[in-house]
Structures are given as structure tokens and as C-alpha cells.
Amino acid sequence: MSSSCESIPVLYIKANNNYDVGYKIGQTFKHFIRDHLTSETAKSLWSFYESKDGRKKYADSLEATRKSYPNIIEEIQGMADGSDVSFEKLFLQDMVSEILLHYSHVSKDVDNTDREVAGCTDVMVNTESCRLIGHNEDWSPEVRDGMFMVNVDLDKGTPSETVKGNKEVNNVFASRNERYLANMFPGFLAGNTFYVNETFAVSVNSLVPVSVNEGAVPVDILLRALIGCVSIEECVTVMKNEPVGCSFGINLNIASRQSANMWSLEVYPDYGKTLVSLREIPYSDSAVTDSYYIHTNHYKHVEKAKESPVLEGSRAREETAGNMPVPAKIQDVCSVLGDTSSHIEPIHRVPGKSFNRNSRTTTIASAIFDMNNDLLRVYLNNPKTSKYPSLKLPFV
Template sequence: MAVRVCCVRGSHYQVGLQIGRAARRQIAEYLDRHHVFANLLGILQTDAGRILYDGYLRAAKSAYPHYVEEIVGMSEGSGLPFQHLFLMHCQSEMVLMFTDDCKPVTEIEGCTTVFLNVQNGPRVMVHNEDGDSLVKDLGYVVVANIDPYELPNGEVIPAESFTAFCYPGLLAGNAYSFNLHGLCSSGNFQMAKCVEREKIPQRFLCRALLSATSVEQAVSILRTEGVAMASGYSYNFVSTKDRTNNMYSVEVAPAEGVAGNMVSVRAIEPGDGQTDGRYNHYNLYDHLDTPHWRDLSSEHRKARAAVMEPLSTKQDVLKFMGDTADPEYPVYRSQTRNDVFMTTSTGVFDLEAGVLEVYTDNPSKRKEPDVIFLLPV
């Protein structure tokens, strides 16, 4: 299937406007048919939901007014209400805030990320983007060059340049992406039981990390006092310019009642016989100790990995990412009876080849990716 690519340039507002115009049909269809959006609108009609929404909007405007301007642009370009688009940026927080304590969470997208980091061998970070099935046909890649932005206090935010797989109507950054500085990233939603009000929806932190010049700066953004996430997330990083050749898993959770985040960094060092160089991440906290919801799909994906042969080559990784042996919760998700989500695409960061490969169908059954992007070196 062809990959839709949207090339945009200008201010944050102008970039949002161009995306909104180019993807008007996709954004409208996504909101019209999204399995959770109607529920979110219902929550917004309640007093509690409106208070929650207003608090998230205040926090986003305070920390990241330039990214709010991108949503304003998308709203005007697509002809859809700003309130509806911003509401989708609060989906994770709204769903978790109104979740029954006794039930597993079933309305949050989840992903699988595999790191294979071998000294003098394959160096790949591969990500299955799992979400609403609509994204498979309606998602798109944004290639953006954004002008500097002056904050109200006079501070100037540098220009940005990135390539990112995007959900219709959502800010870039919550799927797989890379920027001009060679920072490659993907994300896994983490269902921390602590969900905070009056803090920044996690999708804005995802967007902010696209501006980072290095893994160290990305972690610094997450640890900045006053930049507090409302819900949990996990970030996966590798840089084409990191001389250590490490890859990184960074888990983040809200710090209850504090204007900051809990952050845990795990380095996946190059495997050399002493270190393994292999690591998988799902929608479960692995190295940050914080209470979180169960995710049955993640538990099944993790169990499947445990009984397969250790991954040693890029093809091994693609075979695992396309695995469908578990009929209830396969690694390559396909809307089974128990699992409402689907693997919408697979992003393969191949550091040896210096490319991002995108597969829109099962990568274990494809000879070639649908599109290839060159990574900055």
C-alpha cells in the first residue's frame, strides 16, 4: 500500500494549516469513525469532563503554546472544531481518568518495540505502531521544516526539521520519527495508575521531543521542573550521532502532586559477548517502579517472545514483529475477538544502512518496505 507523505514548511500555525488542508478527508473520517471519540465527547459534556479538559488546555498553552498553534492550524485547515482535535490529544488521560479500577484497560493503543544492538553486527530499532484500524488507511508521514518561534517571555525556540508517521489530526511524535539531528524515536503508551489533572497531556511531550538534538537533551526535557506529564509513556531512542552506539528505553510516569516526572533510563549497549544488545518493550513498565494497569496484549506479546529463538538478525526481528501464532493477542495485531487494535505500520530504523524503512503490511511477509527515508548522519 502506498504511504501518504505530506511535506510542510513555515510557522507552527502554517504547518498545522497545511497538514489540515492536505489531510482534511483523513482527519474528518478518523474522528467520525474512531471507536473512542464519541465516548470522549460524552465525557466532555459532563462537568467533571469539562473541568478536566480545561485544565489540560491551560497546561498545554502554558508549556507549549507553539504546539497548540499547530492544532489551531490543523483545525482551520481541516474545517473541524479545535475542541475536537484537542480532545483527541487528551484521549489517554480521559480514558484512564474514567476507568473502572476493577477492569483491564481496553481502549488505549499499544505498540511493540524491539532493540537489536550488536557490535560489528546488526543495529536496528523496530517498532510496530498498533492502534485503531483506521490509522492503517488514514495515517500519513509528515516531513516538516518549521520556523523558529518566540515565546511570550522572549525566549526563541529553534527551528525544527523532522519526519514522522502521524495519526490523522494529531501532533507528530507519538509514533516513530526522526529529526535533522539524527535522533530516532518511537513510543509505547504506559498505563500508569497515577493520572494527574492540570498537567500536560503526554502527546505534547511526544511532540516536544522531536525538537531534541540528542538523547541527553530529550531526557533533560522530560526531567525539566515544571514540565509535568499528566499520564505515563515510554520513549525509545537511538541516535545516528551517538558515539557510544547505545540505544535507550526511557520510561516516564507522573509524579503525584509534584511539578515534575519520574524518569528511568535504560541503555541497551552494543552486544559484545559481555552485554546482550537485545531488548523488547511493550505497554508495561519494565524498569520504572510505578503502579500500572495490566495490558493483556502486552503480556501475551512478551510471553510469545520468551518462547521464540533469540533474535540475532534484522530478519529475525521482522519475523517476530510479524508473528501471528497467538490467536488471541498476536504480536502483529489484527483485530482478533479479544483485541480491538491493529498493527497499522512498522517502522524499521536500520542504523547500519542509515535508513528508516516503513512497512504498511506484515513485515515478515514482505520482500521490500513500502518507502525508505534516509537518516541524517
């Protein structure tokens, strides 16, 4: 594909069970998935799986997931069957944060000089004239040509129930209907990049805590479950996942479609416990600093979070965005997401343009959720210099 051609496939699915959703994604994007499983990232995951310790951690994570969300296991199995690859290889994709950012110590050098972490940058604006989430999806170039969108109507034929306690959450979500528009990378579940359902728009940032909760459910599995949430209280409940817990850390930036509420949610594994911190972004009728919020790849509101010191670039991106005026329109947010001014690490990332010259992390896409107009814009090139988005879709 030439540099002047911009293309994002969109798959529309109507199904009545998770297996069929996964199968159709796997069947349609079989080439993307099989190609990605030859990448260096996939090879690293498989190498971990082939070790004695890796096999045990895989088995423990799989058992925890089967007990908590068997419907998501069915979705992964469907994707594996549809793309004609092994279930093990796809489940490993959904352990990528735990394996590459912790177990394999990919984010650390032996001399304690930390490497850059693939992460993302989020900008939230909660004002009357400009209510939106802007998100840079930063990842390895391996996935650039395999990215796609899914528009899913999962109707299980059951009435919607409300979660009333931690003990009920798994059963309720297993039978809950879902309607969502999500960005996906090949072989991964929906939910770990950005999406919108009937209640929320959500974007996701990597975090790098120093510990994992052994034997808990992988964070990407819980991110997939989160797509079914219909209240912010459910979001907190799903990410806590009591009594088993969430295995790793993550940041979610959430905008309500039904009110003026916006939140930043941080998940922190604390040696067997899962802490979830929620910070509200206040609404304003004018462009004020309190209604402008930036989140990159370090903890901001979990107190005393212990995290990898691999955060020089993350803090540089936050500082750059924070020094810019409060956005008053969509183009202002495009200018933030497309900024390349930092000599430490630019917000719009290009391989080698960072304090770590060996980094391959790049901005794969930029997304803007326009909450006032129920519209998603996705840019494959720098949004600051792009005349039009590569894709523009209404919310579900």
C-alpha cells in the same frame, strides 16, 4: 483500496513557524481528519468534553499547555484552521491517553476483568551488524486508511540554543529549528507513534499507570515537544516538564544517530510528581542477549510502578519476542514483528486474535529504523511475509 494496494502519503513541508506546519498538514489531509472525527474514538472524546468534569479537565490541560508550549498550541490551531474543524476537537485528540485510558475507564470492566489496551511492540538491537529499532504500531482500525508521513523542515531563523535548566526549556524549544520525518494519524500531533530527527530515531509505546497528574501537560503534547530534543538529557527534561509535570505515562525507545547509544525511557505520573527512568541498551560487536531489548505496554524499569492489570497480552508479546534468537539482520527483526504464534496475544495483532475476543486493536504498520544505513522501512502488511516494505525513506 484493494488489499493488494499499499499506499502511504508523504507530505514535505518547509515552514518558519508552527502554525504553518499545522495548517499545511490540516489542509492536505483535511479529508482524513474530518473523517476520523466521526469515529467512535472521537465521539468518546467529545462525550467526555461535554461533561462538567470533562470540560474542567480539558480547560486545566489547555491552560497548562498554553503556559508550557504556546508554539504547539499554534500548531494545533493551524491544523484546525487548515482542516476547517474546531480547535477543541483536535486538542481532545492529544488528550486521548488520559481520557480513554484513565478518565473514562475504557481500559477497565466493572467486574475488574481488564480489557486489552492498544499499545505497540518495540524491538531494539544494538550490535555492530544490526543496529536498529523495530516497531509495531498497534491502534484501532479506524486510523488504518488515514495514516501518513510528514517530512518537515521548520526553520524559525534563530540560532540553536542548548537547554541549561528546566526554567529555560520552554523558551528554547519555542524558537528552536526542527528537522524531522514522522508518522502521523489524522488529527493528532506528530511524535506519538514513530519518527526520526537529526539526532535520534524514536518509537513510542502506551503505558497504563493507575494515576494521572491532574492539571499537568498531556503526554502527547510533550511527545510533540520531544521532537526538538538534541540530547538525551533534554529528552528527560522535556518529559519531566517541571514544575508542572506530565499528566500520564509513556515509553520511548530511542537510538542515537551520533553515537552507538540506545535507551528505553519510561515516564510515570506519581500523584503530582513525574518520574522519568532511563535504561541504556549496551552496544556489542556480536549478537548477545544484553544488546537485544524488547518493550511492550508495561513498565520495566520504573520501580514499584502501579499500573492497570490489563497487561496479559503485553507480557505475552514480550515473552514471545524474548524467546526468539537475538536478531542478526533486518529480516530477523521482521520475523519478530510479524510473529503470530502466541495464543494469548500475537506480536502482529489482528482484531479478535487475542485473549480478549472483543478487541479491535490491530497492527496498523510496522517500522524499522536501520541506524547503520540511515533508512526507514514501513510495512503496511505483516513484515515477516512481505517481500518488500510499503515505504522506504532516507533519514532527514
